[in-house]
Amino acid sequence: MCGSKNKIMMGGSILKITDAQLKSMYLTMLKIRKFETRAMDKFAEGKIPGFVHLYIGEEAVATGACANLREDDYITSTHRGHGHIIAKGGELNYMMAELFGKETGYGRGKGGSMHIADASKGILGANGIVGAGHNIAVGAGFAAQYKGTDQVCVCFFGDGSTNQSTFHESMNLASIWKLPVIFVCENNGYGISVSQKRHQAITDVSVRATAYNMPGVTVDGNDVFAVYEAVGEAVARARKGQGPSLIECKTYRWRGHFEGDPTVYRPEGELEAWKKKDPIPRLEKYLMENDIMTEDEIKTLNADVDKMIDDANEFADKSKIPALESALEDVYTDIVEEGRVR
Amino acid sequence: MKKMTYAEGIREGMRKKMLEDPNVFIFGEDVGKFGGCFGVTMGMFDEFGDKRVRDTPISEGAIIGTAVGSAACGLRPIAELMFMDFVTVGMDQIVNQAAKLRYMTGGKITLPIVIRLPEGGGVSAAAQHSQSLEAWLTHVPGLKVVYPSNARDAYGLMISAIEDDNPVIYIENKTLYATKSEVEDELKIVPLGKASVKKEGTDVTIITYGRQVFNSLKASEDLAKDGINAEVIDLRSLYPFDIETIFKSVGKTHKVVIVSEEVKRGAFTGEIASIIAEECFYECDAPIKRVGSLNTPIPFASNLENYVLPNDRDIVIAVKSLF
Numbered sequence: 001m002c003g004s005k006n007k008i009m010m011g012g013s014i015l016k017i018t019d020a021q022l023k024s025m026y027l028t029m030l031k032i033r034k035f036e037t038r039a040m041d042k043f044a045e046g047k048i049p050g051f052v053h054l055y056i057g058e059e060a061v062a063t064g065a066c067a068n069l070r071e072d073d074y075i076t077s078t079h080r081g082h083g084h085i086i087a088k089g090g091e092l093n094y095m096m097a098e099l100f101g102k103e104t105g106y107g108r109g110k111g112g113s114m115h116i117a118d119a120s121k122g123i124l125g126a127n128g129i130v131g132a133g134h135n136i137a138v139g140a141g142f143a144a145q146y147k148g149t150d151q152v153c154v155c156f157f158g159d160g161s162t163n164q165s166t167f168h169e170s171m172n173l174a175s176i177w178k179l180p181v182i183f184v185c186e187n188n189g190y191g192i193s194v195s196q197k198r199h200q201a202i203t204d205v206s207v208r209a210t211a212y213n214m215p216g217v218t219v220d221g222n223d224v225f226a227v228y229e230a231v232g233e234a235v236a237r238a239r240k241g242q243g244p245s246l247i248e249c250k251t252y253r254w255r256g257h258f259e260g261d262p263t264v265y266r267p268e269g270e271l272e273a274w275k276k277k278d279p280i281p282r283l284e285k286y287l288m289e290n291d292i293m294t295e296d297e298i299k300t301l302n303a304d305v306d307k308m309i310d311d312a313n314e315f316a317d318k319s320k321i322p323a324l325e326s327a328l329e330d331v332y333t334d335i336v337e338e339g340r341v342r
Numbered sequence: 343m344k345k346m347t348y349a350e351g352i353r354e355g356m357r358k359k360m361l362e363d364p365n366v367f368i369f370g371e372d373v374g375k376f377g378g379c380f381g382v383t384m385g386m387f388d389e390f391g392d393k394r395v396r397d398t399p400i401s402e403g404a405i406i407g408t409a410v411g412s413a414a415c416g417l418r419p420i421a422e423l424m425f426m427d428f429v430t431v432g433m434d435q436i437v438n439q440a441a442k443l444r445y446m447t448g449g450k451i452t453l454p455i456v457i458r459l460p461e462g463g464g465v466s467a468a469a470q471h472s473q474s475l476e477a478w479l480t481h482v483p484g485l486k487v488v489y490p491s492n493a494r495d496a497y498g499l500m501i502s503a504i505e506d507d508n509p510v511i512y513i514e515n516k517t518l519y520a521t522k523s524e525v526e527d528e529l530k531i532v533p534l535g536k537a538s539v540k541k542e543g544t545d546v547t548i549i550t551y552g553r554q555v556f557n558s559l560k561a562s563e564d565l566a567k568d569g570i571n572a573e574v575i576d577l578r579s580l581y582p583f584d585i586e587t588i589f590k591s592v593g594k595t596h597k598v599v600i601v602s603e604e605v606k607r608g609a610f611t612g613e614i615a616s617i618i619a620e621e622c623f624y625e626c627d628a629p630i631k632r633v634g635s636l637n638t639p640i641p642f643a644s645n646l647e648n649y650v651l652p653n654d655r656d657i658v659i660a661v662k663s664l665f
Contacts, residue, residue, distance in 0.1 A: 074415065108448030115446035124414050125447060129438050135404050136439065139411015139419075146367065146393065146417060153411075169404035176399070330449040331483050333507040335582060 055083035057254035060279035062087035064227025074122040074140040074153035076133035081126030092312040102319035109322040131164030141179035152180040160191025175212040180238035209246040221249025349519040351493030355500025369396040370422030406435035426461035440509040441484030469639035487580040491555040498532025537584035543573035547591040550601040561657035606634035628664040
């Protein structure tokens with residue numbers, strides 16, 4: 001990253017971005033990193049049951065992509081969804097409470113880490129089925145086109161899901177109907193334990209865009225500006241009715257597929273090499289070198305986010321576990337099954 | 343009164359809601375100019391245009407998935423799969439997405455979707471185009487399932503299904519599309535979860551739905567000749583289903599035969615039988631009998647298919663075995 005204040009050079013062109021936007025992106029990345037780190041600790045402590053898939057290392061993708069979106073735009077997410085939800089404006093308190101399985105959580109304790117949604121903010125849900133978000137994103141894009149709005153939907157997914165039939169079906173449908181969908185592939189190099197070179201015969205997922213006659217680009221997913229710019233162009237196209245795009249962001253997850261994964265499949269030195277490309281210090285450096293934030297301001301913001309995470313943790317901790325009757329609610333809008341003799 | 347076909351009943355239900363509510367639309371394979379594989383959407387493309395009567399690629403997963411996404415964003419999609427058998431290809435989107443998103447998000451997402459699934463044998467379509475798979479769907483919490491047998495119910499249940507804020511599986515029987523039945527000049531809504539007593543009787547309760555309603559009625563005529571007065575109940579809704587009408591009838595007749603076209607193994611009829619056994623056992627003075635297809639894939643040759651599918655004679659035999 002280089003360039004003078006507010007004018008970041010991207011491939012010869014100048015990326016326009018305000019100080020306020022830069023600070024907001026930095027704040028988002030910190031929120032994700034610190035939320036995930038706390039989730040990691042609380043999972044280890046036994047406060048969080050089930051599976052937790054952490055986003056640490058990939059923060060620039062959700063942040064750069066969602067910085068282009070309005071509150072009424074949509075996203076679909078994945079099993080590794082906390083970052084996307086935070087970047088789209090999800091509330092940390094309700095998220096942490098959901099991870100803890102509490103009644104105040106986003107899903108009232110019935111979904112957990114993999115199923116957080118907030119329709120009021122266009123968050124159509126994390127998803128436990130790999131590749132399921134593709135089709136749902138196409139549905140959201142269809143709804144925007146049908147209603148004649150200029151809303152868009154960003155569909156986040158990993159490299160692993162690009163081998164599901166849903167990837168093909170949704171890219172094809174979005175393309176023929178020119179739907180306002182931005183397919184953002186977070187290529188972190190692994191589908192669970194299987195490396196990309198063992199799960200597909202291409203290195204750049206973006207080449208698949210050719211098959212659907214849509215633009216496809218690959219960017220450094222640890223460079224928040226690169227993500228911001230590429231997704232920004234795709235969002236602008238989509239808002240103008242010019243159809244979908246595929247943006248591949250090369251990145252890396254620092255943790256295993258899920259917490260508890262011993263990551264025996266990773267070559268030695270791979271993680272360390274990627275840690276050197278940590279997106280957060282890269283942005284910090286830019287902010288300081290360009291006099292957008294001082295070191296003190298950065299320290300203060302870090303402390304503010306620590307406090308937010310502490311508050312979310314406390315909110316989750318102090319919240320009640322769900323009442324048993326609530327297990328019978330929300331199956332339908334109208335029918336509540338009575339508890340039956342078993 | 344006037345006459346209307348089953349297909350017209352379905353179509354008129356969709357048309358009425360599409361005329362009332364701009365957020366209702368239909369999409370699926372060949373539903374546009376072609377009018378649908380069985381002609382159910384015939385003429386709707388010309389009336390409503392490509393925006394609201396839309397052909398899709400042959401991508402069942404995308405059809406259901408798009409229905410889920412668009413419903414989450416405020417539309418009321420009607421998705422047609424050409425044959426119920428193809429539900430296998432869209433099953434994740436029905437079972438793991440449509441049925442569960444509301445629950446897992448604590449009610450944050452509402453999915454008013456209708457999924458139309460033509461099912462059943464009788465047309466020599468062989469094993470991949472003839473199945474009756476309702477048990478797979480009635481098994482899943484989060485879905486409602488209806489199955490009309492005539493034009494009046496096809497219309498009335500379609501209105502209810504579209505107006506419902508939950509995913510509703512609307513099963514159609516492909517041998518019934520051209521059948522005509524009498525309907526009121528002013529068609530009425532049929533609420534979900536209400537059965538219809540097609541024939542009152544005192545000696546045995548035949549619980550059925552779909553095409554087998556007609557086989558059951560025919561069987562009841564034969565049974566009458568032997569002095570057995572059968573009551574025939576058309577469930578119409580498989581979930582929720584009308585437990586009160588069933589229990590009331592069993593309390594009167596004390597004998598039950600449950601008929602569907604499913605293979606008997608793991609069939610939805612087993613659910614009805616077990617609920618009667620659990621909650622109404624002492625009202626029964628004979629075993630609960632079920633009639634269904636043989637436990638095979640549906641064969642192609644007409645004689646084999648007729649042998650495998652249940653008919654009115656099978657129902658007569660089942661009823662008589664209780665006396």
